[in-house]
Amino acid sequence: MAGSLTIEGTPAPEWVRAHRRTLSTHALQALSDHGAEASRPAAPRRDPELRWIVEHNVDLFMLLLDRGPGGELTDEEAADLIASAARRASDGEPVEHLLIDYQIGADAMWQVIAPRCRAGERDGLLRITEAVHRYLRQVTGFVVRGFQHEAARMRLGERDARYGLFSALLSGQSPQAAAELAGIALPPGYLVLSLHLGPDPTPPAAPPPGRSPRVSAHRRSNTVQRVLDQYGTDVLALVRDPVATALIPVAPDAGTAEARLVVDRLTEALGVPVHAGAAFGPPDTVHLVHQQGNDVLEIALAAGHGPGAYTLDDVLVAYQLTRPGPGTDRLRERLRPLDGHPDWEQTLRTFLRNGFDRQRTAADLHVHPNTVDYRLTRIAVLVGFDPTEPAQRLTAFAALYLRDLDRYRRRSGRALVTSSWATPA
Structure with a gap:
């Protein structure tokens, strides 16, 4: 089509590209005129965001022209349109307004071209x-x-009966009545996923003018929901980018392979690192395994583990060593003297990571082995345990696990868990 179809003697895609601004302005004026005639509310008519989405539509139309008869747009190419429509839904606009706007915009383009x-x-x-x-x-x-x-998603988060089941499962209430109200048969068990969606590793240098950050957030949320929908209509999920919780019905013999497959699919669809804390349990234990999954995810992120699905078995030692209690409070205090000596803390971490090998530790830190010996000696004096002694190394590991977890909680705005949580009210 690009080679034979012309407008004013110019190949059609090139003509549309050259007149992009004119086409967009004409469509914007037509939308404005219709909004005034129909007494539409002004709130959704946000400029320059509206201009951005109109110009984006012109670009996609140009792409379709370039592909010739039978050309199709892909889901990826239309992802911003999908996300923009989701934003308008969250603003409370009726769907008929959305459809009318697209008809008006398409007609306005044709009125310029014809x-x-x-x-x-x-x-x-x-x-x-x-x-x-x-x-x-x-x-x-x-x-x-x-x-x-x-x-x-809004119905799930605000008033839908499915949210009632989701809430009952996570709060430990009996889910049977909520399941009947939602029209969902409770499965033998759930795969409970606590998800953390990483940032885009290659973000654009600058977003298009007028593109709301909410469009990008909706785009990611839509992608997560689309992947989860592959596991059936009874999946319950709540996405609050960058975190999400998903309850996926599974057979009683489900294992970690299912969790890893879900995370792999999310990673591929989103193109970002995805971490998950995964746990399994029957409906009446979902609230317990959900908390366990949250804890596992938190440890994996705090320890700097790579993306993937993690179960309790993957972080078993760190999980047990960081449970609240008087012992963890004491461990916090043990490493407090290192707050003013970041190079000593780095030496301790490197020494443990290198299997207690002073030579490798010195090489990694680019210091003399005698410097490593000096620092380890000073650490032993300050913290009250000697990391070079085999019997005391577990104390060092436990204290560093807890220190990492505390730092992660501070970065993410979460409260530190102290021994006062050991006996909940």
């Missing part, structure tokens, strides 16, 4: 008209999907 076609280009105008309708048909499907997913 008069520019010369006498010899009238046959091509029919093909352009077909392309406009094909584009409108495709994007309508995309934006309705985004709108519906967000509307469903």
